[in-house]
Amino acid sequence: MTNNIIEIKDLHFSYNSEDKKPSEVLKGINLDIKEGEFVAILGHNGSGKSTLAKHINAILLPASGKVFVNGIDTSDENRLFELxxxxxxxxxxxxxxxxxxxxxxxxxxxxxxxxxxxxxxxxRVDDALKAVNMYDYRLHSPAQLSGGQKQRVAIAGIIAMRPKCIILDEPTAMLDPQGRREVMGVIRKMNREQGVTIVLITHYMDEAAQCGRVVVMDKGKVILDNTPRAVFSHVAEMKKIGLDVPQVTELAWELKKAGIDISTEIITEQECVDMLVKLLNK
Amino acid sequence: MLKDITIGQFFPGESIIHRLDPRFKIVITLVYILMLFTGENFICLAIGAFFTIIAIVMSKIPLKMFIKSIKPIFPFLLLTAILNILFVRTGDVLFEWRFIKITVDGVNISVFMIIRITLLIMGSSLLTYTTSPITLTDAIERLLSPLKKIKVPVHELAMMMSIALRFIPTLIEETDKIMSAQKARGAEIDTGSLMTRAKNLVAILIPLFVSSFRRADELATAMECRCYNGGEGRTRLRQLKSTTKDYVALAIAIAFYAAAIVVNIIMK
Structure with a gap:
């Protein structure tokens, strides 16, 4: 037995469209996620990251391969609600x-x-609302709330089920910076304090940099899977598939290209500042 | 601008009428309507009016709200009155000119009808003024739940109703955005003849429809993710509890109804 909460084994999936030939969106994904992990999934539009997320929740079922969540096979209809x-x-x-x-x-x-x-x-409702700091708004109408507040309510709706794992499909894409900070704060707190496994699909590199592990997808395949530091040091590879890296990593990479001796394994501004200070003092 | 539209006519408050169990409020309103329609004379109407006035005073809702509720049906009231005056031909003649003949009975019946309809509207407005649409939907669902046995999709209807209520502000906001976007592209929405304006509305309605379908699709997925499986085996966060005051209110309404019936029998 392992303590993997999510196990994805050789997952293939294609969307059927009437006019075109079925296009394969997921081409053999293998991915294990341990309980309590905080994983970001990065990928360009059409890389299959949302499709992958929908498999974890049995909204989509694999064409071939298997997905297990907490030991439950997602194609087992009898255990759908449990899943x-x-x-x-x-x-x-x-x-x-x-x-x-x-x-x-x-x-x-x-x-x-x-x-x-x-x-x-x-x-459970009161607990969930307190966990996302929305308890004072419990009798409000969603129409009166800001985007970030609404998204926190949506998260509370999931937390109330007391799930072991939460999959978030670009939860901050439609929010302003304030809302993004609030939502990320709540997600990190859930992971840290309750040990909830988080799978965060995002296209914000700074959000991915806050995670424990980053999985990069391109054209239906996992191409990188490592710590943020290690993943973002592959600057050229990331750029090739149309993804960015955090600004500071890119700066270090450009400096290195210009012949300066600097590590590209930096992801925070503070690290960058320290590194540059050290470099200038030499 | 569009955002200011209020849904329904709910007038929030803390009065005893507001706090009554919504299920009882609906039943009481039905008893009240029955009372008005069984009453055949002015004494019955007086009983009805008395009941209405007490309820309005207790609800602490300004009287002008009720006058506002009568306004839209005013032409209808007027028409009923005129038709009754002209076409009731029994009783003593008050006035006669060519084919027009106005009788005491005609006048009596018109006044009677006007009062009856006015009371009817005021009483049922009181229900919608003191109960929020979502509570009302909930109460209707529970009152109609026995119909589930004969396969009436009560839960589904109530769910659709509450989702519709939930999305009204969202769609209004969206309409606002689409209108601005179309205006920015040079669409003339507020100008031109009625026909051109109607035609230009298409430019707003089509994007609105397309996005509504997308919303519906996403909402359905989100509901499935939260284990939605129809009405069976559901529990509710909102508990409707009937207390003594609800039974008392219902008893009073029935007493008034009984009084109206008695008066009817005596006056015959």
């Missing part, structure tokens, strides 16, 4: 995932569906 309770999913547009016109009732939606009794539900 979805275990692996919650948050989407890009907060407006399109909020069901109710009252914040606390939306957070309760999943629990209502699962038939959780009232006392238990009340407690």
């Amino acid at each position: 979805r309770q275990c692996a919650g999913m948050v989407f890009q547009n907060p407006d399109n995932q909020i069901v109710s016109s009252i914040v606390e009732e939306d957070v309760a939606f999943a629990l209502e569906n699962l038939g959780v009794p009232y006392e238990e539900m009340r407690k």
Whole structure:
């Protein structure tokens, strides 16, 4: 037995379209994610990262290969709700995932569906709202909230199910910088304090840099899988598939190209500053 | 600008009428409507009016709101009155000129109809003024739940209704955005004849429809992710509890109804 919460084995998937030949989106993905990990999945548009995410939650089922979440085969229909309770999913547009016109009732939606009794539900809803710092807004209408607040409500709706793992599909793409900070703060807190496994799909490099592990996808394949530091040092490779690296990493890379002796394994501004100071003092 | 539109006519408050169980409020309103329609004379209407006035005073909602609720049906009231005056030909003649003949009965019936409809509107407005649309939907779902046995999709209807309520502000906001975007591209929405304006609306409605379908698709996925599986075995966060005051209110309404019936029988 392993402590892998997500196991993806040789996953293939293609979308069927009427006019064209089916196009293969995922071409043999192998990926294991351990319990409590904080993983970012990076990739260009059309790299298959969202499709991969939808497999973890059994919204899509593999054409071939297997996906296991907490030991549950995603193609096992009998355990579908158990699976979805275990692996919650948050989407890009907060407006399109909020069901109710009252914040606390939306957070309760999943629990209502699962038939959780009232006392238990009340407690879990309040806990979830407190975890995302939205308790004071519990009786508001979502229409009165900002984008970041709405996304936090959507996250609370998932947290209320007490999942072991949360998959977030570009949760900050539609938010302003303030909203992004709030949402990232909540996600990191969930991972650190509750040990919830996080799979964060993003195209913001600075968000990926905050994760413990970065998986880079291109054209339906995993091409890099390592710590952020190691992944972002592959500057040329990242650029080739149309991805950026954090600005500081790029600066170091350019300096190195210009013949200056500097490590490209830096991802934070502070590291960059230290490195440059050291270099100038030489 | 569009954002200011309020949904329904809910007037938030903390009065005893606001705090009544919405299910009871609906039933009481139905009893009230029955009372108005069983009443055949002015005494019955007076009983109805008395009931309405007490309820309005207790709800602490300004009277001008109720006057506003009558306004849209005013032409209809007027028409009913005129038709009754002209076409009721029994009773003592008050005035006669060529084919027009106005009788005491005609006048009586018109006044009676006006009061009855006015009371009807005021009473049912009180329900929507004191109950938020979402609570109302919830209460209707629970009241109709026995119909599930004969395969009426009560839960599904209520779910659709509440999602519609939830998305009204979102869609209004979106309409605003599309209008600005189309204006920025030179579309003339606020000018021109009625026909051109109607035609130009297409430029707003089509993007709105397309995006609504996309929203619907995403919402459906998000609901599935949260284990939505229809109405079976669902529990609810919102608990509707009926207390003594609800039963008392219902008893009072039924007492008024009984009084109207008694008056009807005596006056016959």
